[in-house]
Every structure is written in C-alpha cells, then in structure tokens.
Amino acid sequence: MEYSVRHHTNAVFLDTVNLSRIMEEGKLGDPERLSALVRLLRPDITDTDALVLFEIKPDNEEGRKEGREQAGRYLAALNEAVEPDKKLAGGTGFEGSLFLEFENGGALWQLSWRTPEPGVTLYRWSYRRKKPHASWKERAAQKAEELPREEIEQRGELAEQAIRGAYEGGERPKGFQGQVYLPVDCR
Structure with a gap:
C-alpha cells in the first residue's frame, strides 16, 4: 500500500489483481497474448506507468531467492506479451x-x-x-x-x-x- 501512496498518480496494481487485468487496465497490450495460466498470476506490486514490478518477501535468503524467481517469471511473461515500448523491469529504491x-x-x-x-x-x-x-x-x-x-x-x-x-x-x-x-x- 505504501508504494501506491507514494506513487498515487501512477497506475499501480497490488497483489489482488491478475496479469490479465494488469495488461488490460494498465494499457500494456492485449491480455489474450498471455497463456491462460499466466493470466491468473498476481505480482505483489506492478506500476504500469513507471513500468516496474516488485515481489515482496521476508528478509532472509529463502525470501530473496523466491522473490527473485517470481519477479523473473512475471517479468518474462509480461514482457513476452506487452507492446514493444512497454517492457517492464524490476523496480528499485523502494524502502x-x-x-x-x-x-x-x-x-x-x-x-x-x-x-x-x-x-x-x-x-x-x-x-x-x-x-x-x-x-x-x-x-x-x-x-x-x-x-x-x-x-x-x-x-x-x-x-x-x-x-x-x-x-x-x-x-x-x-x-x-x-x-x-x-x-x-x-x-
């Protein structure tokens, strides 16, 4: 929620919203380009104006590894389906x-x-x-x-x-x- 507050003018989607809705409402491209299973995935934070994504995990090595893997999967799936000028990256500077x-x-x-x-x-x-x-x-x-x-x-x-x-x-x-x-x- 803090990210949404800090970036209140951006289109920010939290973990209750799946990739299909993020693609559509975030104007990233056609959600039909995502596979049926991938459409249901829900990243923790996706900012479609800043074109960044975050996965939130406990502060330990296991959490870090899991966050890295999930963020990588979500970014790969999205970037395969979004418009060429709408590629997303892992977000930084959120603390x-x-x-x-x-x-x-x-x-x-x-x-x-x-x-x-x-x-x-x-x-x-x-x-x-x-x-x-x-x-x-x-x-x-x-x-x-x-x-x-x-x-x-x-x-x-x-x-x-x-x-x-x-x-x-x-x-x-x-x-x-x-x-x-x-x-x-x-x-």
Missing part, C-alpha cells in the same frame, strides 16, 4: 518503515522494507520493549529486537488489519488498542 503501537504504550512493532536488488522487496518485523511514559519516537530510538514468532502468530493478522485501516482511512480493527505510525510520521 521505508512504519510502526505499530499496541495497547497505547505496550509493544512497539516496526515493519521495515528494502529493495536490495531489482524487483525484490524484502520485509522484516522487529519490536521495542515496553517503556512506560516514553513517546513512540523515544521508543523507536531503542534497540530493535527480533519479534518472537509466537507474538507474530498471535497479533500478525491484527497488525495487518490495522495497517490496511490506517492506509485506507478505515476504522481500527476490533481488538486493536493502539496507533499506527505510517512512514510520513516516521521521518
């Missing part, structure tokens, strides 16, 4: 972070992402320990620690809903007592 504060002063989670190679954006969750009466900015300056898997499993879906709600201007999800600090707040 940032945001924070989620649970229980208004409880756990402070950080989601950060970077694009170490064209088309592959890697993300990582970390957190800061509870520090009573400290602002979120003071807590953000604390040493980051790896977020325990149990806590990710326990609160991960709630965190995703809270982030989507913040970007889309929606309500907080039921059960989320805290704040979301988007990248604009983190500067």
Whole structure:
C-alpha cells in the first residue's frame, strides 16, 4: 500500500489483481497474448506507468531467492506479451518503515522494507520493549529486537488489519488498542 501512496498518480496494481487485468487496465497490450495460466498470476506490486514490478518477501535468503524467481517469471511473461515500448523491469529504491503501537504504550512493532536488488522487496518485523511514559519516537530510538514468532502468530493478522485501516482511512480493527505510525510520521 505504501508504494501506491507514494506513487498515487501512477497506475499501480497490488497483489489482488491478475496479469490479465494488469495488461488490460494498465494499457500494456492485449491480455489474450498471455497463456491462460499466466493470466491468473498476481505480482505483489506492478506500476504500469513507471513500468516496474516488485515481489515482496521476508528478509532472509529463502525470501530473496523466491522473490527473485517470481519477479523473473512475471517479468518474462509480461514482457513476452506487452507492446514493444512497454517492457517492464524490476523496480528499485523502494524502502521505508512504519510502526505499530499496541495497547497505547505496550509493544512497539516496526515493519521495515528494502529493495536490495531489482524487483525484490524484502520485509522484516522487529519490536521495542515496553517503556512506560516514553513517546513512540523515544521508543523507536531503542534497540530493535527480533519479534518472537509466537507474538507474530498471535497479533500478525491484527497488525495487518490495522495497517490496511490506517492506509485506507478505515476504522481500527476490533481488538486493536493502539496507533499506527505510517512512514510520513516516521521521518
């Protein structure tokens, strides 16, 4: 979602949109040129104005390898079917972070992402320990620690809903007592 916000004037398609719709709505060419199976594929981020694509994966070697392979497959399939002047490439320069504060002063989670190679954006969750009466900015300056898997499993879906709600201007999800600090707040 952050990419869409940063590039709000571009035609940006997220992972809910398949290659057939991306080809058609992004004015890249005739979607019928894609094979039936390829039409259904859904890259994580495709910007048809900037002609770039990103795959988002966890920040580890396996995620990096999987992202590279998927981005390569999507780019090959698209570039075989698009108009000659509409060839896409792996996107670069997409990085940032945001924070989620649970229980208004409880756990402070950080989601950060970077694009170490064209088309592959890697993300990582970390957190800061509870520090009573400290602002979120003071807590953000604390040493980051790896977020325990149990806590990710326990609160991960709630965190995703809270982030989507913040970007889309929606309500907080039921059960989320805290704040979301988007990248604009983190500067």
